[in-house]
Amino acid sequence: xxxxxxxxxxxxxxxxxxxxxxxxxxxxxxxxxxxxxxxxxxxxxxxxxxxxxxxxxxxxxxxxxxxxxxxxxxxxxxxxxxxxxxxxxxxxxxxxxxxxxxxxxxxxxxxxxxxxxxxxxxxxxxxxxxxxxxxxxxxxxxxxxxxxxxxxxxxxxxxxxxxxxxxxxxxxxxxxxxxxxxxxxxxxxxxxxxxxxxxxxxxxxxxxxxxxxxxxxxxxxxxxxxxxxxxxxxxxxxxxxxxxxxxxxxxxxxxxxxxxxxxx
Numbered sequence: 001x002x003x004x005x006x007x008x009x010x011x012x013x014x015x016x017x018x019x020x021x022x023x024x025x026x027x028x029x030x031x032x033x034x035x036x037x038x039x040x041x042x043x044x045x046x047x048x049x050x051x052x053x054x055x056x057x058x059x060x061x062x063x064x065x066x067x068x069x070x071x072x073x074x075x076x077x078x079x080x081x082x083x084x085x086x087x088x089x090x091x092x093x094x095x096x097x098x099x100x101x102x103x104x105x106x107x108x109x110x111x112x113x114x115x116x117x118x119x120x121x122x123x124x125x126x127x128x129x130x131x132x133x134x135x136x137x138x139x140x141x142x143x144x145x146x147x148x149x150x151x152x153x154x155x156x157x158x159x160x161x162x163x164x165x166x167x168x169x170x171x172x173x174x175x176x177x178x179x180x181x182x183x184x185x186x187x188x189x190x191x192x193x194x195x196x197x198x199x200x201x202x203x204x205x206x207x208x209x210x211x212x213x214x215x216x217x218x219x220x221x222x223x224x225x226x227x228x229x230x231x232x233x234x235x236x237x238x239x240x241x242x243x244x245x246x247x248x249x250x251x252x253x254x255x256x257x258x259x260x261x262x263x264x
Contacts, residue, residue: 002049004069007062007092009085016040016069017062017089021052028097028129028256029058031090033113035104036137037173039068043240044103044134044248051249057256060094075162075174078182079112079141086113091124099130099255101248104210104237107136107218112186115193130198130255134239134248135210138218141183144210145175189217195224198258200251202244204235 006014018040021029030052032045039045040061052059064082065072086109090098102110110131117125137144146154149163156163157177164172199222203215212231219229230251235244 009088013065014071015062015085020049020059022056023058025056027057028259031094031098031100032061033102033106033109035106039063047245047249062089075176078179079186080182083109083112097127097129099252100128101132103134104137107133108138128197129259132252133201135203135207135237136218137210139187139189141180146180189221192221195222198226198255201229204232204239207237209237
């Protein structure tokens with residue numbers, strides 16, 4: 001495993017990252033964008049890093065502020081802040097052609113990052129050769145949070161600015177009013193997005209955090225010539241079984257090789 005490095009974000013927060021694989025053959029590489037309250041050491045991120053090493057491709061993974069080994073407080077995080085950090089890390093450490101791979105909230109950030117690049121730097125956007133979205137939690141702060149919260153949670157958010165949401169993966173975690181309000185600036189399901197590169201959505205049929213019906217909404221909001229949605233029988237939100245990880249690796253590698261003109 002490569003050593004953890006640190007890069008200062010635009011606001012000065014230390015962002016922890018790892019660079020896997022080799023960047024000496026000009027091959028299409030990968031960038032991993034993790035989920036909400038996750039980090040770059042998870043099984044899917046590790047599977048992508050291993051693929052990069054095996055195929056001698058550059059790969060970048062990092063922790064948002066308040067996540068993993070990065071600095072900052074989790075409760076201070078917003079979609080705007082994590083998007084800014086993602087753009088900074090891509091522009092600073094993600095040179096050359098890349099496949100963006102985003103999980104859960106990282107799927108939303110992947111689409112937001114792609115849209116940002118289209119608007120601000122089309123030349124960089126052209127370097128993005130594919131998007132792979134795992135259970136993409138697009139518009140999650142509204143569709144999957146605020147719209148689903150019980151009245152008690154909404155009341156606590158309005159009165160206290162924070163609600164401790166129970167989690168099936170460990171201790172309850174803080175949802176802040178700042179996160180919910182900032183998320184409204186980035187809603188994209190209604191407006192949709194034009195995508196010039198291939199998109200692959202991988203979705204578990206039994207995902208209770210980001211339901212399959214939500215993935216269908218994401219699929220419907222994207223406009224492009226090569227967009228597919230794969231529904232995985234029995235798959236949960238984590239999509240971390242050996243079979244799920246093999247599918248992730250195969251999907252990402254096929255897009256990378258296709259961008260290089262390799263017959264697949």
